[in-house]
Amino acid sequence: MPERVQKILSQWGIASRRQAEQLIVEGRVRLNGQVAHLGDKVSLGVDHVEVDGKLVQSIAAPTGEIPRPKSLYFLLNKPAGIVSTCADPQGRSTVIDLLPKALQQGQGLHPVGRLDVESTGAILLTNDGELTYYLTHPRHIIPKTYQVLVAGSPSSAVLRQWRQGVMLEDRNTLPAQVKVLHRSDAQTLLEVILVEGRNRQIRKVAEQLGHSVLRLHRTAIGDIQLGRPPVLSGKYRPLESFEISLLKDQFDLTSIRLPAEIKEQSV
CATH class of the missing domain: 3.30.70.580 (Pseudouridine synthase I, catalytic domain, N-terminal subdomain)
Incomplete structure (x- = not known):
């Protein structure tokens, strides 16, 4: 049975499903020599798929199914x-x-x-x-823990505002855990635990509160x-x-x- 191109690319380790779709949108995927489009399908053992000019390894399987690697x-x-x-x-x-x-x-x-x-x-x-x-x-909420080095010394009011939520791109951030690990006049090391992951959220919030991020390191995903x-x-x-x-x-x-x-x- 024919399968969508992005599924083939994902299951053969070329990219995740979402990233495979982006490759197709960018015109970097060819199907039988022609630029592929979202929705195009591939027949096992018949069609040829290329990414950036490189042929994807054979997708044929004896059972007619797409091989599924062991979960890693x-x-x-x-x-x-x-x-x-x-x-x-x-x-x-x-x-x-x-x-x-x-x-x-x-x-x-x-x-x-x-x-x-x-x-x-x-x-x-x-x-x-x-x-x-x-x-x-x-x-689905899974907390992520970061060590964040910011410029300056955030006041108690600033830290309280960060913990309660900050208006960012037309909606408030969810409450966060923010703890001071080390402080000096020039910079402060914080531990920040978030239950959301908006694009560059910590950097944007810190900047908005007047303390640019000097270094950001994620130490944990859940436990x-x-x-x-x-x-x-x-x-x-x-x-x-x-x-x-x-x-x-x-x-x-x-x-x-x-x-x-x-x-x-x-x-």
């Missing part, structure tokens, strides 16, 4: 200057490039959410599409921490089985009815 879960410590995507049109290094060659293709690995290019720290990589959907959906055991910058480790259970226990993945397009992107 990693915690990576992202360095500054690395983008949180599977591929970058500007040619910058991505979080996938930090993995061994054997994991970079054919496994369907993709980052869960993003850290901006200047930020560092914890980011999850997986090929479990269902888990990615739940972890990134706005309805999964970079420091236990330590993961050096640019390195990764597989999640322990109990950590995978911690993530999945946030949501009852067996009882919730998934949209068809989300089921299809699970790998």
Whole structure:
């Protein structure tokens, strides 16, 4: 049965489903020599798919089904200057490039959410599409912990305002936990725990409150921490089985009815 191009790209580890759609929109994907479009479908063992001029490895399977790699879960410590995507049109290094060659293709690995290019720290990589959907959906709350170095010394009133919520792009941010770890006249190290992940939220809020961010490092995603055991910058480790259970226990993945397009992107 023919399958959509973005599904093929996701399940063969070229990009996540969302990123594969972006590749198609940017005209970087060709189907049988022609520029592919969203909605185009591929017949197993018949059609040829190229990304940036490179032929995607054979997609034929003896059963006629698309092979599904084993579910993988990693915690990576992202360095500054690395983008949180599977591929970058500007040619910058991505979080996938930090993995061994054997994991970079054919496994369907993709980052869960993003850290901006200047930020560092914890980011999850997986090929479990269902888990990615739940972890990134706005309805589902999983706290993320950051160490944030800001310029100056925020007053008690500023910190209280940050904790209560700040009007950002026409709506208030959700309440946050903000704790001072170290303070001087020139700069202050804060621990910030968020239950939402709007684009560059910490940087924008800090700037709005008069204290620009000098350094931003994510230390934990829920109960999964970079420091236990330590993961050096640019390195990764597989999640322990109990950590995978911690993530999945946030949501009852067996009882919730998934949209068809989300089921299809699970790998």
